[in-house]
Amino acid sequence: MRLSSSNTFAWCSGFSLWFMVLAVTSVLLGALSKSSLCLFCLVGNRYQISSTVPLIGNGNPPVIAYWISSTNGEKYEKILRLLKAIYHPRNQYLLQLDADSSDYERKQLALYVQSQGVFRTFDNVNVVGQSYGINHMGSSSLAATLHAAALLLKLSADWDWFIALSASDYPLMPQDDLLHALTSLPRNLNFIHFTNKTGWKEQKCIEKIVIDPTIHLQNSTPIRTLRVLNYSSHKRREIPDSFDIFGGSSWGILTRDLMEYCVQGWDNFPRYLLMYLNNVVYPLNYYFHTIICNSPEFQNSLVDSDLSFTEWNLTASGETQVLNMSHFDQMLASGAAFARSFHTGNQLLNRIDESVLHRSSKELVPGKWCRGEGRRVRVENSSTADHEEQLCPTWGNINDVKPGSGGIKLAALLTDLVVEGRLATSHCREHW
Template structure:
């Protein structure tokens, strides 16, 4: 962990108009002993109460960590994690970024690109997100067609678009009560997936493990 937080990283793009590469200072800083550092996925879901705490920070921890993470490599992989796990929110974290990712063995710096061979695994997993995709990947078209039942160049059908599919008329010229959302089969898989990871989180104390 010290190798990630002790080097001082400067992103020149903060104060220059053009996009520039960051650079690292020759000096390093000592690791603070007033809090611990935690890292994880850069994709996080944050509730309103936690965001209010990060903004107002009644005991100044969020601001202190924000100043420190300003000069850390990949701050999105540590800031919110460190704030949560050094505060009263430590018991309300779930160690899961809700993404389907295909890694090489051993893992490389970036996951593999997903393609049509991953379709069945993605569908069965129940996760709502996945990465990463190439541009114009056929797998995305398959998901649109089979899971979302999305018509070509049209929005996903629902209460906001209830007309019949005809080549000469716009199905979205008719709609019903958009406040009523009925879950489909994939939404039910997602519900079971969420129930499982929440149950696992309750029975585990490792969400804030370093």
């Protein structure tokens, strides 16, 4: 099988992920061809904007760039289920199976994407071909996040927000709801939770020097601690005095401007911070927070919420708890847009599909654009017809969104967060 050059990216095996960490500005990987959609369609003697092209700018729904990744060899079916649950033709999607997954699964994932008429038409779902290991505790996770953002910026510069999801995440509302809630807000807001903790444990977490072997090796490998450099006063790593370290959750909804700054790094700070956090456990808990609070252009962009629901009663291994049916009412009452984490086959996922998203396992989430009227998909050749599902047989204008009660409530909540002054530099004044 041949993987389409316009929808599959291969990370050159001759370059290590370590090089990507140290030279993130070169991660754009050269020219990536993209077939363009027809921007205008001839109707009579006049041209009209096609309903298959996202309208951008104020007053129009935003465009979200999603990176969906799997770790520890998670099956590609988990990514596909999440993709169907969050798909909207306005958005951009980058799917990535880590190196612990097989080449067969990567090809099956790409084959499925290429076989679906709706994905071919809107040309907004792409698959990373040859992958690398990702350890969510180490610097390889931060490097992979920046790499994904760089690819999405290369694919399209017209998106507004970047959202990184794992295959174990799931939405708590349709995309129409989320797009509606974000439509009336300024496109320069970063939604990320900041911690108020300033204790010695957080200080030691920064000072503790660890090595993420996944940076050097192909597959995910456990973190190693340099015990000889433990916490004695004369051997610990010093906290920098040129900037303050800030932390919080590793998840968020981040602006395109922030991601461009981190990837392209037109001054030295993003690169310097990247190298400083290279030997810190959970660097995603510090990197974007520190960038925001030490950069004047981003300090007033913070909304102290990542719009996600997580059960923070940690397990014995230090992981967040897997959600189950007992969390259903609490999740919906939280008003969050996403929740984590779920296991494959979790009954709670089925209930979310049925009661919240109103989708079957073989369909996309219905919305204003996918509503049973409009243009019908035509299967173009027999090579893809055998794999095609009727994800959305017909659709209308993709620039129209129709929110439900969840989207209306989220829009009111986000407006209140801004009006009540939680959008401020006050979070950046709280540091260790």
